[in-house]
Amino acid sequence: MTRLLYVQGVPIWRNVVALRWIVQIVSAVVVLSTIALFLLNVAREIEARDIPFGFTFVNRAAQIPIGEAVIPYQPSDSYWYGLVVAGLNTVRASVLGVILATAIGILVGVARLSPNWLLSRIALAYIEVFRNIPLIVQLLFWLTIVLTLPRVVEGYVIADAIFINNSGLFLPWFEAQAGFWPWALITAIGVALAVYAFRRLSRREIETGQPSYPLLAASVIAVGLSLVALLILGPLAIDIPQIEGRFGRLQGGAQLSGSFMALLVGLVIYTSAFIAEIVRAGIQSVGKGQTEAARSVGLSGMLTLRHVTFPQALRVIIPPLISQFLNLTKNSSLAAAIGYPDLVSVANTMTQIAPAISLFMIVMVSYLSMSLLYSLLGNLYNRMIRFKGA
């Protein structure tokens, strides 16, 4: 160490190694002391101004109602459990939103590239309209639309099973019966078999150039097995919502509240506009020469799409797509503005009694872990495509 820092005839202010060490140490001291100063200051003020802080509250009863919940909840449950319920509401909106936004985004993105001028222009208008309006304005607008729907008794009914009215959307849903778990097991096995068949057939397709229909075969295996088991075991009953009482309360089925519908519609439309642009850019990024080369070595149109165009477009599409998923998840926090009990909304209500700073630290950590999950996904994907040799 001294040998490194002291070189004969070189003064210390000209010694690169010594200088680097000094800069490292000085920067470390500055950064750490700034952070420490900030935290100490805040901690002191919290104590001095008698601001409630701490995490002991999480086990006390929350005493607040949560409008809708995926798992059973009552106000006597603890804060901790209430936050989990709210977090699951966030997850519910995000997962449904991600799936629908991706589907619509792909459709619009492909429509944008359609040779049909009218279709392409309508897709362009969709993209430019919805991505240039703040999400919160869109959410408030959809909420207004939902709230002006007729009441339950006068609401729209489709096929005596789907109800649309100002308390939301009510769909028939499944109810698990005795044979549910065996059926789930068989379905899981079917999916595993389908993945295996898909890989096997894909490889054959690439090696021999013979069309082997891997996607078709895989879907037939998975869906077929699941359906057969469904018919034999009968694990699911269908639960149809019904209007009860004179004032019209809908019971049973899947109930999607009005604010949830407004949130979902807003999130999906807003995000799908961004996804459409990503999909368009991704498809356009694959050079025309690629398609032409594939056709000239004798690949058919379908095979070209599946093995040449699509993998290359996906490479461009997936990373920004994942960041859009993260954006959608973060944006779902705007639910607080339209009364859907998501994480932020519920935590905000809880601050009336519980320590606000601690609560929002928990909320921020939850969002951070979700975003870490997404970046993990992105890194996994990046590693996957690197393996095949970029």
Add this chain to the structure above:
Amino acid sequence: MTARAAPAPLPPATTVGLLGWLRQNLFSSRGNGAVTVVLAVVLVWFVFNLGSWVFVEADWTVIISRAPLYIVGLYPYEGYWRLCICLLLISVLLGMAWRAWPNAARRFAFGFGAVMLFVGVFPHEMAPDHRALLLLNLPAIGLGYVLTPRPADVSPGRLEALAGSALSPALERAAIFSTPRRKVIAALVALVLTMILILGIAGVPGLDPVNPQDLGGLMINLLLAFFGIVCSLPIGIGLALGRRSSLPILKVACVIFIEVIRGVPLITLLFMSRHILPLTFPEDLNIDRVYLAGITITIFSSAYMAENVRGGMAAVHPGQAEAARALGLRDWQNTLLITLPQGLRNIIPAIVGQFISLFKDTSLVYFIGMLDLVEMGRVSVQGNQEFIDNGREVYLFIALVFWVFCFSMSFISRRIEGVLGVGRR
């Protein structure tokens, strides 16, 4: 006898002109034609319904009767003339921009002038002097135009050609904003004047200070987004340099800061700042929530800005840094003089994009109790028995305002890319 070449046969009528275009783009195949017909029917139905709603059913009194609230919030009426003068300053700058980058800014200047003309002429309650000040924006745009010299690579416009050589010496003498430095000074002076006019100075007659809480409406969205971007640029550059640096603790601190800010929703940051930021100031200093919002939005924006800057610097060709080293530049000189400037030029479109998304995000400041455009709309719908059924009108109006701003900015950004030659050099 010389043989004349027979005139080339005309292409069939179905491949050229309107008919050809229709055939190629709308009816190229049977399926395509069916799609076109279905879409056209749906489109006509939609446009007809929207039009009849907008012009017949909708009741726009909720907008017209409270227009100032949406635009400037609770700003005192006595100060409106000051805001009008701010608009005049913006007009002059727009005129300058129109002259300097005709491709990027012309339509924007036209659009701004058109809006001013519309508001100035539209029959609604408005003091005549405010009306006059709004209409003055049109000559103000012209003034900015005349005060800026024609760039060398732009050919003279039709008007100039008409005026001919008689006017050109006068025009040349009028063009005082001839160097980049003068243009920057003009912009800075306009900026400072705008801030003074909006906030006022204690003790100066006519410039009574305005309570920052009374700033609201569209004005606060624009101000927050503008200052958020301007202030976040230096912080973002610092964070990006920190993230690129070889000092481990500095690097880790920057990475954690950037990733934490980018990983949580803005709404939670606003909430935290409402509770934590006041703690870092002395207790008796009652810091206004406008500044809290400004600080939070700057912090939020600087994390994204840092990633933009980092991306821009990463896109600079490594040969640049190698050449700089070969010339004997030190590491810090290399970063500050070679890589950073080129990286910053790369990210100008990204900065405009970030400005757009920041502008949209400023609609979240309602969460710390500010009356921005969106919250104003919500209050006038939900807090008013009279307008309780006018939600659609209000939100569509607000959506239109945001849309016009965001769309025109993204339009400009595409044009700026062309002007600066990003990707061409």
